[in-house]
Amino acid sequence: MPDPRSVEDLKKALKRLPGVGPKTAQRMAFHLLERDRKGARQIEQAIGQALSQVNHCRQCNNFCEAELCEICASTSRSPQSLCVVETPADLEAIEQAGVYRGKYFVLMGHLSPLDDVGPDQLAIRELMTLVSKNTIDEVILATNLTLEGQATSDYLYELLEERPVRVTRLARGMPMGSELEYMDPGTLNQAFTNRSPP
Amino acid sequence: MPDPRSVEDLKKALKRLPGVGPKTAQRMAFHLLERDRKGARQIEQAIGQALSQVNHCRQCNNFCEAELCEICASTSRSPQSLCVVETPADLEAIEQAGVYRGKYFVLMGHLSPLDDVGPDQLAIRELMTLVSKNTIDEVILATNLTLEGQATSDYLYELLEERPVRVTRLARGMPMGSELEYMDPGTLNQAFTNRSPP
Numbered sequence: 001m002p003d004p005r006s007v008e009d010l011k012k013a014l015k016r017l018p019g020v021g022p023k024t025a026q027r028m029a030f031h032l033l034e035r036d037r038k039g040a041r042q043i044e045q046a047i048g049q050a051l052s053q054v055n056h057c058r059q060c061n062n063f064c065e066a067e068l069c070e071i072c073a074s075t076s077r078s079p080q081s082l083c084v085v086e087t088p089a090d091l092e093a094i095e096q097a098g099v100y101r102g103k104y105f106v107l108m109g110h111l112s113p114l115d116d117v118g119p120d121q122l123a124i125r126e127l128m129t130l131v132s133k134n135t136i137d138e139v140i141l142a143t144n145l146t147l148e149g150q151a152t153s154d155y156l157y158e159l160l161e162e163r164p165v166r167v168t169r170l171a172r173g174m175p176m177g178s179e180l181e182y183m184d185p186g187t188l189n190q191a192f193t194n195r196s197p198p
Numbered sequence: 199m200p201d202p203r204s205v206e207d208l209k210k211a212l213k214r215l216p217g218v219g220p221k222t223a224q225r226m227a228f229h230l231l232e233r234d235r236k237g238a239r240q241i242e243q244a245i246g247q248a249l250s251q252v253n254h255c256r257q258c259n260n261f262c263e264a265e266l267c268e269i270c271a272s273t274s275r276s277p278q279s280l281c282v283v284e285t286p287a288d289l290e291a292i293e294q295a296g297v298y299r300g301k302y303f304v305l306m307g308h309l310s311p312l313d314d315v316g317p318d319q320l321a322i323r324e325l326m327t328l329v330s331k332n333t334i335d336e337v338i339l340a341t342n343l344t345l346e347g348q349a350t351s352d353y354l355y356e357l358l359e360e361r362p363v364r365v366t367r368l369a370r371g372m373p374m375g376s377e378l379e380y381m382d383p384g385t386l387n388q389a390f391t392n393r394s395p396p
Contacts, residue, residue, distance in 0.1 A: 003286055004263040006244070006251040013244035016237035018229045024217065026287055031216045032245065033252055033261060034306050039214035040245050046204070046211035047230065047242040053204040054231055063231065065202040088201055089224055108232050 007033065059130065061123040062106040063088055071104060078102045080137040084127065084156065086110050086144055094142065102140075105130060110148040111155060119155065127156070131163055141169045205231065257328065259321040260304040261286055269302060276300045278335040282325065282354065284308050284342055292340065300338075303328060308346040309353060317353065325354070329361055336364040343370065 003011070007029055014025040032040035056062065057069035071077060081102030085091050091104050107122045131139060139160055143149035153169060160167045172190040174183060183191070201209075205227055212223040230238035254260065255267035269275060279300030283289050289302050305320045329337060337358055341347035351367060358365045370388040372381060381389070 003290070004252060004261055004267075006248040006263060007261050007286075010244040010248040013237070013241040016234060016240060017226050019222065019225070027217070028215050029248070030285060030287070033248060036214060037249060039211070040249055042214060043211040044242050044245040044249070046208040047238050050204045050208040050227070050231060051235060051238055051242070054202060063202055063205050065204060069202075087228060088205075089228070092201070 056108075056123075060104050060106055061108060061126055062091060062104065076101075079135045081140065082131065082136050082138070083140040083142050085142050086149060086152070090142065090144070102138075107143075107152065110143060110146075110152040112148050122152070124156070124159070128159060131160065131165060136165055138166045138168060141167065145172065254306075254321075258302050258304055259306060259324055260289060260302065274299075277333045279338065280329065280334050280336070281338045281340050283340050284347060284350070288340065288342070300336075305341075305350065308341060308344075308350040310346050320350070322354070322357070326357060329358065329363060334363055336366060339365065339367040 010029045010032070011022070011025040014020055014028050015022065020028070032043075053065050054063050055065070057064035057072055058067055059072040060069060062069050062071075066073075078101055081100075082105055083094065083100055083102055084105045084107065085094070086107050086109060088106060091106055094100050094104075105123075105127050107124070107127070109117055109122055111117060111119065111122065130136070139156075141153045141156055143153045143156075157167055157169075171194065172187075173194055174180075174187060174191045180188070208227045208230070209220070209223040212218055212226050213220065218226070230241075251263050252261050253263070255262035255270055256265055257270040258267060260267050260269075264271075276299055279298075280303055281292065281298055281300055282303045282305065283292065284305050284307060286304060289304055292298050292302075303321075303325050305322070305325070307315055307320055309315060309317065309320065328334070337354075339351045339354055341351045341354075355365055355367075369392065370385075371392055372378075372385060372389045378386070
């Protein structure tokens with residue numbers, strides 16, 4: 001005696017969310033139908049809105065409702081420097097830190113052969129076209145320091161090497177507030193290799 | 199520089215799902231918009247369908263698209279016995295085990311003062327009305343053996359005591375396949391108290 005068809009369909013649909021398995025989907029469906037129908041309506045409408053309105057900025061590839069996102073359209077940000085990140089969340093973290101005043105390019109992911117994400121699934125062609133414009137002096141590779149992020153960075157470096165731009169990457173070392181005792185060997189290795197005068 | 203309005207709205211909406219915080223909502227929104235727009239459409243439609251079609255069976259209170267669910271409508275199930283469970287998932291687990299051939303009543307939750315779920319938020323009035331019908335001989339309290347489940351069971355027992363029905367609860371003891379070494383004291387306590395001839 002399974003649940004009614006439309007409850008089963010809802011559970012099946014919710015399982016498409018990342019990190020949601022059968023048990024979680026069941027709990028979510030129960031919650032939406034029994035405890036929060038208003039929230040369910042809100043999710044339904046927010047998905048509809050987002051699907052119809054969210055596209056990619058034609059310059060930086062970030063999510064955007066217009067042709068060009070606010071950062072790309074801004075005249076107060078240096079067009080000489082291009083910071084390449086994996087996701088909008090990474091861009092947001094850099095903006096929060098307030099250290100960077102150039103432009104961005106958002107890959108929307110990283111190379112991950114196991115998940116069928118190769119160079120064609122990322123916006124690498126668009127990145128190369130953008131770099132060809134002669135306003136850009138420096139490309140900062142700011143992918144994550146995970147295996148996939150570093151593979152992506154390495155791949156991009158190979159492509160960019162031939163171009164007349166300076167390519168840099170973010171510094172590697174001990175994070176602020178960290179203690180040597182709890183640091184992993186890889187980080188300590190980087191911290192020693194990249195040591196500098198105080 | 200936050201995400202576009204409709205992406206922010208989507209993240210806010212997804213946070214209404216149980217167990218989903220800001221980071222997970224962001225990951226889900228990114229996944230839906232960048233990797234699985236088809237899945238997003240599927241979720242949107244499944245929620246709409248479920249909201250419009252799913253109601254409660256007027257007899258057992260389980261989710262149902264018709265007036266009466268299949269179990270309540272079935273003539274092959276004994277109307278003398280009523281098994282009270284917390285959720286549709288609990289009912290499903292009992293059905294899977296195939297040991298019970300009576301009817302059910304689904305409370306749709308358990309008493310939980312901290313979450314503002316009191317007797318009025320559960321379908322306890324409907325349960326009592328159902329028990330008043332003279333077809334029912336036995337009420338099996340099959341709530342979970344959690345604190346809330348047991349409080350719910352105790353509360354129901356007090357209400358049912360005065361009625362001319364037999365009230366039982368599921369046996370407590372060691373689960374099949376379990377090892378004494380790993381059993382918690384509460385379960386061992388129950389297993390000794392309720393011991394029986396082999």
